[in-house]
Amino acid sequence: EDQVTQSPEALRLQEGESSSLNCSYTVSGLRGLFWYRQDPGKGPEFLFTLYSAGEEKEKERLKATLTKKESFLHITAPKPEDSATYLCAVQAGYGGSQGNLIFGKGTKLSVKP
């Protein structure tokens, strides 16, 4: 069964204290791994898509990496405005078919000034 597990469930950081969020997955035929950010009362906001092991993508203070079993979202020198829930999702599929997104339950990040 395809599944996604995120850890930790919650993370509290001081402003400037770098850390990493983990997303481990088991999926048959990975087509893509997605990272989203969700603020309270809003829909998820797309951050990155990673397609193959070894791939890395960066956006401001965020950097996402991918291996065959897990992905990390590294947050460098976070600011209070980075506080949000970060969601990881995978999409499985073979050949021309593509499945739906399977989401982890998220990591709630709080950054204190």
Place this chain on the structure above:
Amino acid sequence: KAGVTQTPRYLIKTRGQQVTLSCSPISGHRSVSWYQQTPGQGLQFLFEYFSETQRNKGNFPGRFSGRQFSNSRSEMNVSTLELGDSALYLCASSPTGGIYGYTFGSGTRLTVV
């Protein structure tokens, strides 16, 4: 460029009633997916429509249904509402689905009393 628009934003219904939620995707996007988000289960896939055809379906009872119109707008319907249907219902659109990334709307918060 307008984003994904979901209406209404909030809804309160009584157990046993039915409800229809609406989603207008980004212009040019032909794939529309629906997800249910609850604190306990996280985001769970309901169904995906592409060019007016249901392409994929999650593990939800038949009380949950949807459709897509020729202009790509989509509706989902829940009949015989139960208390457990209280959730944030999110719609996501994509040009053709999946690997190009999904853009989510802000959701419809449904409360069943």
